Amino acid sequence: MGEKIKVERVTKTFSIRDDKQKGVIKQFTAISDMEFSVNEGEFLTIVGPSGCGKSTLLDLLGGLSTPSKGRILLDGNEIKGPGLDRGTVFQQYALFPWKTARGNIEFGLEAKGIPKKEWKKQTDYYLDLVGLKAFAERYPHELSGGMKQRIAIARSLAFNPDVLLMDEPFAALDAQTREGLQSELLRIWEKTKKTIIFITHGIDEAVYLGQRVVILSANPGRVKKIVEIPLKNRLADADIRSNPDFIKSRSEVWNLLHEDEYAGLYI
Amino acid sequence: MKMNMLDSIYKKEVSQLEAISQEIKTVSHPRKVSFNYHTALKKLFKNSIIIILFVLLWEVAPRIGLVDRAFFPPFSEVATSWWEMVISLELFNHFKASITRSVFGFSLALIFAIPLGLIIGWYSFARDLLNPILELFRNTAALAILPVFILLLGIGETSKIAIVLYACTWPILLNTIAAVKNVDPLLIKSARSMNISSFKLFYKVILPASIPTMFTGIRMAGTGAILVLIAAEMIGAREGLGYFITYSQYNFLIPEMYAGIITISILGLIINYSLLGVERRLSRWKQDPTA
Numbered sequence: 152m153g154e155k156i157k158v159e160r161v162t163k164t165f166s167i168r169d170d171k172q173k174g175v176i177k178q179f180t181a182i183s184d185m186e187f188s189v190n191e192g193e194f195l196t197i198v199g200p201s202g203c204g205k206s207t208l209l210d211l212l213g214g215l216s217t218p219s220k221g222r223i224l225l226d227g228n229e230i231k232g233p234g235l236d237r238g239t240v241f242q243q244y245a246l247f248p249w250k251t252a253r254g255n256i257e258f259g260l261e262a263k264g265i266p267k268k269e270w271k272k273q274t275d276y277y278l279d280l281v282g283l284k285a286f287a288e289r290y291p292h293e294l295s296g297g298m299k300q301r302i303a304i305a306r307s308l309a310f311n312p313d314v315l316l317m318d319e320p321f322a323a324l325d326a327q328t329r330e331g332l333q334s335e336l337l338r339i340w341e342k343t344k345k346t347i348i349f350i351t352h353g354i355d356e357a358v359y360l361g362q363r364v365v366i367l368s369a370n371p372g373r374v375k376k377i378v379e380i381p382l383k384n385r386l387a388d389a390d391i392r393s394n395p396d397f398i399k400s401r402s403e404v405w406n407l408l409h410e411d412e413y414a415g416l417y418i
Numbered sequence: 419m420k421m422n423m424l425d426s427i428y429k430k431e432v433s434q435l436e437a438i439s440q441e442i443k444t445v446s447h448p449r450k451v452s453f454n455y456h457t458a459l460k461k462l463f464k465n466s467i468i469i470i471l472f473v474l475l476w477e478v479a480p481r482i483g484l485v486d487r488a489f490f491p492p493f494s495e496v497a498t499s500w501w502e503m504v505i506s507l508e509l510f511n512h513f514k515a516s517i518t519r520s521v522f523g524f525s526l527a528l529i530f531a532i533p534l535g536l537i538i539g540w541y542s543f544a545r546d547l548l549n550p551i552l553e554l555f556r557n558t559a560a561l562a563i564l565p566v567f568i569l570l571l572g573i574g575e576t577s578k579i580a581i582v583l584y585a586c587t588w589p590i591l592l593n594t595i596a597a598v599k600n601v602d603p604l605l606i607k608s609a610r611s612m613n614i615s616s617f618k619l620f621y622k623v624i625l626p627a628s629i630p631t632m633f634t635g636i637r638m639a640g641t642g643a644i645l646v647l648i649a650a651e652m653i654g655a656r657e658g659l660g661y662f663i664t665y666s667q668y669n670f671l672i673p674e675m676y677a678g679i680i681t682i683s684i685l686g687l688i689i690n691y692s693l694l695g696v697e698r699r700l701s702r703w704k705q706d707p708t709a
Contacts, residue, residue: 214611232613233610233611233612235612241608243604245605247605247623247626248703249626249627249629249701251703258622262613290703
């Protein structure tokens with residue numbers, strides 16, 4: 152397995168207004184000296200407390216902003232801007248409300264410059280992959296949250312990126328829908344062999360989905376530890392969350408995340 | 419630091435809520451109802467009962483002496499004189515003059531204000547630069563400037579069309595600016611992450627996302643067009659519905675005057691419903707907030 156993405160000593164600072172002195176601009180460090188890498192075809196999850204710079208990191212990976220220091224490599228080339236080699240799935244779906252499910256997926260195909268006559272076939276394929284073929288002509292407001300997120304996933308997969316970036320995609324869904332979508336995402340990942348970077352708040356989610364979990368600490372965001380999750384065949388075991396390996400990994404991640412809390416840092 | 423973040427999140431939420439409530443307030447939507455003879459009849463009754471009562475009151479009040487019949491003739495008399503003038507094409511000529519002026523001025527405003535609004539809304543520099551002057555003009559009643567238009571452009575067609583253009587420009591322009599400014603940043607981010615060009619971002623994302631708010635302004639402009647046009651025609655014109663109403667009043671042609679007023683209502687309804695129809699076609703994807 153080759154290295155797909157390498158985050159090299161990345162720091163990102165922003166200029167923000169000072170709370171205490173009016174009109175004074177100060178520097179705020181969202182991410183400091185972050186370093187990790189993602190293997191080809193790996194499912195990597197990232198967890199951290201609020202203020203750990205998760206969204207900043209995702210913007211950097213997506214090429215929507217550039218690091219203040221350090222660099223991010225994709226296949227050995229520095230990321231300089233957005234590109235269709237990466238697809239992003241947002242927490243709030245970000246579907247275009249004036250387009251149907253099909254229209255939303257076609258948007259990505261059009262962006263990639265795929266000939267129009269191939270759109271229908273490809274769109275149908277990805278709608279089928281997320282189980283929403285029957286809802287192709289519905290507008291987003293006619294779909295439930297879970298369905299919207301499936302469409303958003305289908306849209307990001309349709310232009311065939313190497314890497315899927317997911318920003319807390321299931322955080323706004325109810326627990327049952329979330330579990331359903333988690334296993335569906337695993338199934339899609341096994342089928343499509345994409346490299347996935349999945350950012351989340353949920354420890355269970357991170358452990359269930361990730362082959363490795365990157366644990367971040369906050370203020371500024373840094374990599375605290377990277378934990379390997381030794382689970383095999385997650386989809387085969389219906390109640391994997393009761394598996395001793397799962398419980399062990401979960402508690403390891405939990406402890407790492409909550410150490411600082413006990414030290415009184417985040418209360 | 420935390421406070422600052424919370425503050426910005428709060429502000430974002432408030433502005434989103436405001437945008438949502440504005441949409442709910444200003445945009446009405448068709449409801450999909452499968453056709454049913456009984457419910458259709460019931461709906462017709464519900465929609466027309468107040469109008470029927472109003473016409474009845476108008477008919478009865480002068481006849482039983484509640485109001486002076488000379489100044490307020492019964493509805494039937496007004497309707498009769500309206501019909502006579504429709505047949506003699508007298509009313510038609512005034513109607514044509516008014517609708518031509520308002521549609522012409524209104525269309526010019528669309529052509530002029532929408533692109534300008536899109537540009538100003540998109541470039542924050544232009545917005546900041548132009549905002550004071552826009553506020554100044556917007557808050558100056560169009561009719562207050564009418565004398566200026568008449569002095570500069572005469573009392574012919576040009577000044578009428580110009581005043582309609584002027585009055586229509588502001589609601590369209592300001593709503594277009596607001597629409598572009600308030601496009602959900604997440605949609606822009608999502609589109610940008612797909613690496614599309616600025617031009618495509620503009621006409622594939624910004625433009626369709628702006629249409630509902632833009633239409634609020636366009637409908638306001640439609641109402642405004644009639645209002646200022648009638649007033650302008652009352653002040654200085656040789657034809658048009660506004661002229662016809664004042665002319666009838668001076669010559670004590672009271673039923674004719676009311677007939678003119680009714681015609682203006684019809685003109686207003688036509689314009690408003692055509693705009694509503696266009697709006698519905700363009701924003702069929704929208705959720706009905708009352709459903």
